[in-house]
Amino acid sequence: MDGIKALTFDTGGTILDWHGGISRKLAEVAGRRGLKADWAAATNEYRRRSLGAIVNQLGPRFNFDDVHRDQLDRVVADFGLGALTKEDRDEIWRAWFALDAWPDFVPGLDRLRVKYPCVSFTLLTPRLVIDVSRRNGITWDCIISCEMLGVYKVRPEAYQGTAKLLQLKPAEILMVACHNFDLDAARKEGFKTCFVKRPLEWGPAGPPDPTPNPACDLVVDGFEELAARMSC
Structure with a gap:
């Protein structure tokens, strides 16, 4: 695609x-409690x-890790899982830091980064992105977390702020995501946009x-197709 000088990726889903x-x-942790x-x-x-608790936040005193821990307690209560101990819940919460990447991402990314x-x-928080990236062999040129910006998508x-940090015009950046809400917001600010299909994101x-x-x-x-479309 002509004029593109960098790609930015939504990371969560x-x-x-x-x-x-x-x-x-x-299922694993609750199963140990017979739930x-x-x-x-x-x-x-x-x-x-x-997502509802973090999207559109401006200068919050909490980050996405805090939200994940707080909302876990609420879901546990509403789904009748009160037998889960604090230690159980912390174990579930820590799973966010050990997620697997979609199998096609790293091969596609490696081609694109050339x-x-x-x-x-x-x-997501910088800590979470660092942990999952190291786990999955993901190499970024930069991590820009909304926590670092102090303002959250969308x-x-x-x-x-992201375009400013990259010292690029928005039209020189391709925003890659599987969510229209993110891409629509990026497009309004002048970014080019790529929708990558993730049909299993929500199970x-x-x-x-x-x-x-x-x-x-x-x-x-998928990401291999994106690399090919970007002539990588």
Whole structure:
């Protein structure tokens, strides 16, 4: 794509299989206590509530790790899992720091980085991104966490601040995500956008927003296809 000088990647669902990792850990820890529930539904509710508590925040005194821990307690209560101890809940919470990346991401990223700086631009905390990146062999040129900016997507200041840090015009950046809400906000600030399909992000239920906005500059099935489309 002409004029692109860097790629920024949503990281939570676009790169990481949060549903698989968290649902497995919930089932494992709760199973030791003899608890049963719809783990897929509990995990998706946990994710929805966590996103709702962090998206659009401006200068909060908490970060996404804090939100994940707080919302876990709320979901535990609402799903009748009160037998889980503080230690159990902490173990579940720590699973966020050990998530697996989608299998096609690292091969695609390695190809893209030959030609373009690739940046994690994320709601997640720097600590979490560092941990999952080391676990999965992900090498970034830069991590820009909304926590570092002090303003969270999808506020326009988050995208403006990222472009400023990269010393690029928004139109020189390709924002890559599997969520229209993120891409739509980036596009309003002048970014080019790529919708990458992640049909398993929300597990068997499927993603709540699976159809790419036709305004996207690119729509790809995976990261190897993105690398090919970017001539990498």
